[in-house]
Amino acid sequence: MQVQIIRRKKNLIVRLKGELDHHTSLTFRQAVEKELEKEIIQNLIINMENLTFMDSSGIGAILGRYKQFRDRGGKVVICGLSRHNKKILEMGGLLKIIPVCTDERQALENLS
Amino acid sequence: MYHYRPGKQMNYMMLEVPARSENESFVRVVIAAFAARLDPTLEEVNEVKTAVSEAVTNSILHAYDDDRGLIKIRAFVEDKKLWIEISDSGKGIDDIARAREPLYTDKPELERSGMGFTIMENFMDEVVISSSPGKGTVVKMLKVFNKVAESSH
Ligand SMILES: Nc1ncnc2c1ncn2[C@@H]1O[C@H](COP(=O)(O)OP(=O)(O)OP(=O)(O)O)[C@@H](O)[C@H]1O
Ligand SMILES: [Mg+2]
Numbered sequence: 001m002q003v004q005i006i007r008r009k010k011n012l013i014v015r016l017k018g019e020l021d022h023h024t025s026l027t028f029r030q031a032v033e034k035e036l037e038k039e040i041i042q043n044l045i046i047n048m049e050n051l052t053f054m055d056s057s058g059i060g061a062i063l064g065r066y067k068q069f070r071d072r073g074g075k076v077v078i079c080g081l082s083r084h085n086k087k088i089l090e091m092g093g094l095l096k097i098i099p100v101c102t103d104e105r106q107a108l109e110n111l112s
Numbered sequence: 113m114y115h116y117r118p119g120k121q122m123n124y125m126m127l128e129v130p131a132r133s134e135n136e137s138f139v140r141v142v143i144a145a146f147a148a149r150l151d152p153t154l155e156e157v158n159e160v161k162t163a164v165s166e167a168v169t170n171s172i173l174h175a176y177d178d179d180r181g182l183i184k185i186r187a188f189v190e191d192k193k194l195w196i197e198i199s200d201s202g203k204g205i206d207d208i209a210r211a212r213e214p215l216y217t218d219k220p221e222l223e224r225s226g227m228g229f230t231i232m233e234n235f236m237d238e239v240v241i242s243s244s245p246g247k248g249t250v251v252k253m254l255k256v257f258n259k260v261a262e263s264s265h
Contacts, residue, residue: 022169023133025223053140053158055165056231060223084158091214091234092227 003031010042011111013104019053025061032065042074045107049080059092077107127185131172139168139185146187147194152257159235160255166228167198167251175202192257201248208241
């Protein structure tokens with residue numbers, strides 16, 4: 001899995017490409033935590049447009065970031081959700097607590 | 113009911129890998145390639161890959177803790193049916209009913225959500241778990257492809 005990180009003011013955009021599983025979930029976690037150390041960031045946008053596979057490791061990893069940002073007074077927004085990825089996040093109860101947008105622009109609007 | 117007879121008529125595959133996380137994606141791809149002859153939809157392939165990923169990840173994460181054991185994968189095809197067995201010789205599961213409950217995990221500190229078995233049950237037609245503490249765990253799953261198309265004949 002590749003993780004691309006972009007900053008838009010106080011928002012961190014994380015673009016995930018490839019497969020999010022037990023093997024790769026740590027890459028995602030560490031990439032976000034590294035940014036949190038060095039910058040003042042409030043919100044997180046997870047772009048899953050190019051995420052071709054996800055299992056329950058994705059639920060755990062996204063829930064972990066949700067708690068992390070919530071505890072700092074920030075928000076998490078997901079965009080680019082495929083039907084399959086949506087089903088998995090839904091089973092994990094995440095769609096009840098995390099807003100889903102179609103793309104990054106809409107996610108940024110949601111946060112402003 | 114989950115049953116199969118691995119006989120001469122039935123095509124099958126067997127695979128053995130060490131319990132290392134980099135093998136998770138490898139096993140998913142192998143099972144998807146094996147299932148391709150049944151002409152599954154993309155959605156069905158994704159469901160099978162996810163269920164397999166859950167069972168293999170469990171063997172890596174829970175069965176052996178840190179010492180590296182082996183994971184065996186067997187799959188059989190017949191008509192529109194795919195049977196999959198994933199087994200380890202790890203520590204086993206004391207309470208299978210509890211393990212199957214949504215959100216139950218014994219590793220919340222590792223950002224596990226306790227949804228693995230729930231996902232397997234949702235995506236497969238049948239999931240049978242057998243386990244003996246200290247000896248290991250076998251997860252058997254059945255997927256029937258193109259169900260809608262078949263029943264409309
Ligand atoms: N192969 C196994 N060997 C030993 N214990 C297992 C095995 N598979 C599952 N378990 C036990 O069953 C519990 C539930 O498994 P399940 O896959 O549903 O959740 P999880 O692995 O804890 O979290 P998630 O799959 O959401 O990341 C595990 O926490 C573990 O205690
Ligand atoms: Mg699991």
